[in-house]
Amino acid sequence: MDKMWIEKNIDNFPFEPNLVDYEHVYREFHWEDVAKEFEGAPLGGLNIAHEAIDRHANGALADKTALLWLGQNGEKETYSFAQMKKETAKFANVLKNLNLAKGERVFTLSPRIPQLYISVIGILKNQNVLCPLFSQFGPEPILQRMQRGDAKLLLTTKALFEKKVVPILDKLPELRYILLFDSDAHASEKVLSFSRLMEEASDTFEIPYTDPEEMSILHFTSGTTGMPKGVVHVHKAVYTHWMSGKYVLDFHPNDTYWCTADPGWVTGTSYGIITPWIHGVTNIVDESEFDAARWYKILQDEKVTVWYTAPTAIRRLMRIDSEPTKEYDLSHLRLIQSVGEPLNPEAVLWGREKLGLPIHDNWWQTETGGIMIANLISQTIRPGSMGRPLPGIEAGIVHQNEDGTVTQVSEPNKEGALALKIGFPSLFRSYLHAEEKYKKCFVGEWYISGDLAYKDEDGYFWFVGRADDIIKTSGHMVGPFEVESALMEHPAVAEAGVIGKPDEMIGQLVKAFVTLKAGYTPNDALMHELIGFGRKRLGVAVAPKEIEFQQNLPKTRSGKIMRRVLKAREMGLPEGDTSTLEE
Ligand code: ATP
Ligand code: MG
Secondary structure (H helix, E strand, O other), X not given: OOXXXXXXXXXXXXXXXXXXXXXXXXXXXXXXXXXXXXXXXXXXXXXXXXXXXXXXXXXXOOOOEEEEEEOOOOOEEEEEHHHHHHHHHHHHXXXXXXXXXXXXXXXXXXXXXXHHHXXXXXXXXXXXXXXXXXXXXXXXXXXXXXXXXXXXXXXXXXXHHHHHHHHHHHHOOOOOEXXXXXXXXXXXXXXXXXXXXXXXOOOOOOOOOOOOXXXXXXXXXXXXXXXXXXXXXXXXXXXXHHHHHHHOOOOOOOOEEEEOOOOOOHHHHHHHHHHHHXXXXXXEEEOOOOXXXXXXHHHHHOOOOEEEEOHHHHHXXXXXOOOHHHHOOOOOOOEEEEOOOOOOHHHHHHHHHHHOOOEEEEEOOHHHOOOOEEOOOOOOOOOOOOEEXXXXXXXXXXXXXXXXXXXXXXXXXXXXXXXXXXXXXXXXXXXXXXXXXXHHOEEOOXXXXXXXXXXXXXXXXXXXXXXXXXXXXXXXXXXXXXHHHHHHXXXXXXXXXXXXXXXXXXXXXXXXEEEEOOOOOOOHHHHHHHHHXXXXXXXXXXXXXXXXXXXXXXXXXXXXXXXXXXXXXXXXXXXXXXXXXXX
């Protein structure tokens, strides 16, 4: 543990971090012990909704704030665990009264408003499957996902319904109901008012016996590398949420927590709803989109202690040249975690300098259901590394053999496929309607993640790239992340996206697309300077040979750079599935 660092910042540590002795906890950890946390569930089953809300509402935390909602126009609403229990019971009764059977899928398409959060828990209570959509999707991606996910009921708002659902409604014959959050009256037998139904529903609901293997959430992946996949999760994933909430987010009873991810993506449900509540922690939800001044103000005014965000947001904050700790009181903040994309070392150090805290990177995927590898609060960060596997998680670097088997690479610092040993509770149970694709992810006892990485002597994992993004140039394998991070060390560079451009001589040529920070203008001189800068940092073999300036890089709506789109554009090829491309 980085004891020295903690001692220096003792005010931020009124208590001991949860994972002080990594080796010991890692060695002694057993998933069976986590089961004890969940004893006392209704009828001996396991239901996320009970663990997140009812358990606390029935105990000492009944009056504690579960949800603190910040509206776009300055509104503020709070819901205690006891209130959430009642509201979510009402919604579970609404679903029951509409005869939604166990396992039937309920889609959400909504801004971040309290009704959405109430619904999510209500859906799980009634053993329906939650299928979150991102509210900024257009009609086509919505249709595609609802068809693939066998949608029976949709929760949305009047405006989103009119604009995005009405045009596709005739293609969804299986959809039985649409509930509008902001409508006071039923519009037809099919299009109903959420609030009317809630008024009529009882506020007590007995959660039925729920098998831990019962399907809980169907999540679509971000679509960074291709067509989004429908990932199936079960209630038992809550074990991983509990474990990672304790060790990665380091939850303590008095924490105020803010996760900036939208529940349209897996981070926004696993860590924006479920995990803080499993730990009985106050969860902040902000309705607004990114706005640096607003964000700093929320951190200050709500006295946020633990903050979970993403590299794209951090890079946006970095782009604005400001001194947040001088303008705002961020003294309550004690931990910043980040996920979704590689976190450039530059960003880790920026955090330490400008926010007074380094940023902790962690790695996982929609498929893993929860955080797998992380830089923990109690340990020295290695900037640029994703950290170490969590207790109960065995991660390895594997090589594929010709006979289809895999071998774990024991030598440190050797690149290979990042894989996880199967057997942890939150690993996905299938790709919906794509069994073959699902099976292909598994070799022997390993789940192959599709990312490439290496592990150093001390067991820290370093991200190299997605298998699909790796560049083969003059016989070398180059990971785009390494090149992007090097370019970002140049003061002019805000963001970089690196691809391999087909080249007859050298296979692929390393090409970088770069956006600049405020105050810099794209011109030839700067381009040459960056090429020279790259060579000095990376050597001629790895450095970009071409650099192109762009206003913005193509990104998924969750903020990930879409290198496949950069590549398709470069080559004049079709862009493929762009349903998650930010406009
Ligand atoms: P799709 O599978 O549809 O192409 P996606 O992989 O981006 O989309 P997600 O499940 O949201 O969908 O993202 C998981 C992926 O994000 C990881 O496999 C990895 O490539 C990347 N990622 C997440 N966290 C990190 C991190 N800390 N460092 C590097 N990469 C990360
Ligand atoms: Mg993926």
